[in-house]
Amino acid sequence: xxxxxxxxxxxxxxxxxxxxxxxxxxxxxxxxxxxxxxxxxxxxxxxxxxxxxxxxxxxxxxxxxxxxxxxxxxxxxxxxxxxxxxxxxxxxxxxxxxxxxxxxxxxxxxxxxxxxxxxxxxxxxxxxxxxxxxxxxxxxxxxxxxxxxxxxxxxxxxxxxxxxxxxxxxxxxxxxxxxxxxxxxxxxxxxxxxxxxxxxxxxxxxxxxxxxxxxxxxxxxxxxxxxxxxxxxxxxxxxxxxxxxxxxxxxxxxxxxxxxxxxxxxxxxxxxxxxxxxxxxxxxxxxxxxxxxxxxxxxxxxxxxxxxxxxxxxxxxxxxxxx
Amino acid sequence: xxxxxxxxxxxxxxxxxxxxxxxxxxxxxxxxxxxxxxxxxxxxxxxxxxxxxxxxxxxxxxxxxxxxxxxxxxxxxxxxxxxxxxxxxxxxxxxxxxxxxxxxxxxxxxxxxxxxxxxxxxxxxxxxxxxxxxxxxxxxxxxxxxxxxxxxxxxxxxxxxxxxxxxxxxxxxxxxxxxxxxxxxxxxxxxxxxxxxxxxxxxxxxxxxxxxxxxxxxxxxxxxxxxxxxxxxxxxxxxxxxxxxxxxxxxxxxxxxxxxxxxxxxxxxxxxxxxxxxxxxxxxxxxxxxxxxxxxxxxxxxxxxxxxxxxxxxxxxxxxxxx
DNA sequence: TTGTAGGCGTTATCAG
DNA sequence: CTGATAACGCCTACAA
Numbered sequence: 096x097x098x099x100x101x102x103x104x105x106x107x108x109x110x111x112x113x114x115x116x117x118x119x120x121x122x123x124x125x126x127x128x129x130x131x132x133x134x135x136x137x138x139x140x141x142x143x144x145x146x147x148x149x150x151x152x153x154x155x156x157x158x159x160x161x162x163x164x165x166x167x168x169x170x171x172x173x174x175x176x177x178x179x180x181x182x183x184x185x186x187x188x189x190x191x192x193x194x195x196x197x198x199x200x201x202x203x204x205x206x207x208x209x210x211x212x213x214x215x216x217x218x219x220x221x222x223x224x225x226x227x228x229x230x231x232x233x234x235x236x237x238x239x240x241x242x243x244x245x246x247x248x249x250x251x252x253x254x255x256x257x258x259x260x261x262x263x264x265x266x267x268x269x270x271x272x273x274x275x276x277x278x279x280x281x282x283x284x285x286x287x288x289x290x291x292x293x294x295x296x297x298x299x300x301x302x303x304x305x306x307x308x309x310x311x312x313x314x315x316x317x318x319x320x321x322x323x324x325x326x327x328x329x330x331x332x333x334x335x336x337x338x339x340x341x342x343x344x345x346x347x348x349x350x351x352x353x354x355x356x357x358x359x360x361x362x363x364x365x366x367x368x369x370x371x372x373x374x375x376x377x378x379x380x381x382x383x384x385x386x387x388x389x390x391x392x393x394x395x396x397x398x399x400x401x402x403x404x405x406x407x408x409x410x411x412x413x414x415x416x417x418x
Numbered sequence: 419x420x421x422x423x424x425x426x427x428x429x430x431x432x433x434x435x436x437x438x439x440x441x442x443x444x445x446x447x448x449x450x451x452x453x454x455x456x457x458x459x460x461x462x463x464x465x466x467x468x469x470x471x472x473x474x475x476x477x478x479x480x481x482x483x484x485x486x487x488x489x490x491x492x493x494x495x496x497x498x499x500x501x502x503x504x505x506x507x508x509x510x511x512x513x514x515x516x517x518x519x520x521x522x523x524x525x526x527x528x529x530x531x532x533x534x535x536x537x538x539x540x541x542x543x544x545x546x547x548x549x550x551x552x553x554x555x556x557x558x559x560x561x562x563x564x565x566x567x568x569x570x571x572x573x574x575x576x577x578x579x580x581x582x583x584x585x586x587x588x589x590x591x592x593x594x595x596x597x598x599x600x601x602x603x604x605x606x607x608x609x610x611x612x613x614x615x616x617x618x619x620x621x622x623x624x625x626x627x628x629x630x631x632x633x634x635x636x637x638x639x640x641x642x643x644x645x646x647x648x649x650x651x652x653x654x655x656x657x658x659x660x661x662x663x664x665x666x667x668x669x670x671x672x673x674x675x676x677x678x679x680x681x682x683x684x685x686x687x688x689x690x691x692x693x694x695x696x697x698x699x700x701x702x703x704x705x706x707x708x709x710x711x712x713x714x715x716x717x718x719x720x721x722x723x724x725x726x727x728x729x730x731x732x733x734x735x736x737x738x739x740x741x
Numbered sequence: 742t743t744g745t746a747g748g749c750g751t752t753a754t755c756a757g
Numbered sequence: 758c759t760g761a762t763a764a765c766g767c768c769t770a771c772a773a
Contacts, residue, residue, distance in 0.1 A: 423765095423766060424766070435767080436768080439767065439768060443767095443768085445768090445769085469767085470766055470767070472765090472766080473766035473767045474768075478767085
């Protein structure tokens with residue numbers, strides 16, 4: 096009743112375990128007689144053999160494990176966790192399709208331990224919403240070439256790739272397209288660990304500071320009175336979850352509200368607000384994963400290539416669709 | 419620049435790698451001189467040594483990996499993925515506090531491969547919302563004693579523990595407590611993979627069939643007209659995400675709506691509906707994890723213990739709080 | 742108090 | 758075409 100190993104198959108089939116390995120893994124520089132091949136395969140099936148990825152990882156130096164590291168903060172809004180659920184589902188799908196497994200870990204900003212990366216020998220890491228402090232720690236630890244993709248963080252660093260929604264482009268388009276002509280006069284957005292991202296969103300919006308509400312778990316109550324002060328105006332909200340909160344007030348306060356659907360959940364929105372969707376062709380999760388695959392395949396860490404370039408490089412933006 | 423191993427430390431400290439292992443792992447039946455102990459520890463720190471859990475797993479036969487397996491279905495509502503986000507966050511927290519890492523995998527109901535469990539030698543598995551067919555497959559594969567906890571599934575099987583919200587108790591209390599006196603006349607709930615759970619909720623509710631709407635991703639549109647038919651009535655909704663959908667109509671249709679907050683997201687609800695919270699003392703995630711810990715510690719699979727008992731045993735219910 | 746050696750399950754190199 | 762055999766990094770009797 097113990098776990099079935101290659102050795103078991105080998106014994107049963109009267110071959111060496113090396114041969115079994117060749118057959119199971121379809122090693123092509125070895126040539127195996129069709130006879131033993133099918134015999135071994137049959138026995139493997141009969142015994143319900145399942146390869147042991149732990150052992151394989153040890154010898155190959157590759158675990159087939161990717162990490163999704165989500166920076167958690169005591170005053171994270173609930174919507175962050177919901178968004179992470181969507182993100183996890185998408186990334187895991189892509190991982191599985193490509194033969195990887197996904198290890199999910201929530202990192203506390205107050206005590207950001209990244210041991211998991213080295214302990215588990217992760218082949219690559221997605222890091223979500225890091226602040227600069229933590230990021231600097233990380234870039235020290237990671238110089239040895241674990242592919243790292245930073246999501247939802249606006250960090251000026253030429254070493255790693257950053258993937259995030261293209262807020263600036265969207266705000267520009269909303270202002271410029273004459274046939275649409277949306278001039279948001281207020282903005283409700285969220286507080287990221289990565290303060291630079293919050294700032295970037297705010298400055299891209301060109302909304303005056305007193306018409307901006309940066310939501311977190313601690314100031315949820317204040318949203319309502321902020322919205323009162325915007326009665327009758329047009330505004331933008333940067334995710335669907337906050338969007339639902341705002342939507343509860345649109346009728347009463349006669350607000351016209353556009354929601355930037357960064358969370359992949361436009362369905363959650365009532366018809367009283369107007370969704371602006373992320374273009375599925377350039378979805379954040381997909382862009383990130385494709386990039387990861389690229390990095391996993393390039394043997395030498397390609398980080399050094401453009402160390403002299405513009406530090407703002409290595410940004411990859413997922414695009415919103417016009418409303 | 420290679421990864422630092424115990425051998426490296428040993429060489430640097432002029433001891434054997436066995437000694438290093440003893441020291442790092444604080445093996446207590448070995449007695450090490452304080453001298454070499456601190457020397458080795460210093461060198462380990464200096465070299466940034468990180469233990470390789472892959473190698474450790476191979477020799478110990480325990481990976482320190484738990485699996486969260488979520489049954490995915492093509493017509494899952496978006497709320498399922500949001501709920502999973504909350505659940506993942508909670509379980510991962512508990513895992514990390516107790517020295518485990520969490521591997522998250524979404525299983526397709528149409529092709530439910532559980533290879534990950536054996537391939538990765540998971541120490542234990544949380545399985546969420548399985549239907550009976552898949553479950554039967556599983557119980558065959560798992561007879562060899564990987565602790566398995568089944569969540570959000572109402573399955574009559576004495577072998578594994580099932581953890582889920584106590585819907586029946588809640589409906590009973592809502593009917594019986596005279597000072598509250600909520601007699602729901604309609605019910606909006608969701609379609610689970612585990613059809614038995616949907617049925618259980620429906621029958622517990624004692625709501626007539628024509629006043630029940632079972633929501634999934636395909637019939638979202640119909641919700642609105644169903645609610646129209648309930649104008650002025652009192653109803654119950656079984657999670658917060660569906661709750662927000664229903665809440666959009668409460669004012670217009672003068673509905674009185676109670677939300678069973680099974681998703682851990684009461685914050686998402688507008689004040690126009692009434693939340694019924696899960697008692698934090700008996701949270702589903704916590705109950706599940708405590709149980710897992712218990713199973714992980716009992717050397718022999720304790721599944722056999724009560725194979726002759728009531729097949730309805732092994733249910734563990736998280737309790738709602740009175741509204 | 743410390744070291745030696747064997748083994749966990751797999752892969753890969755080199756012979757046969 | 759197939760089989761020894763040596764790693765991979767770590768743990769753990771058993772010796773010294």
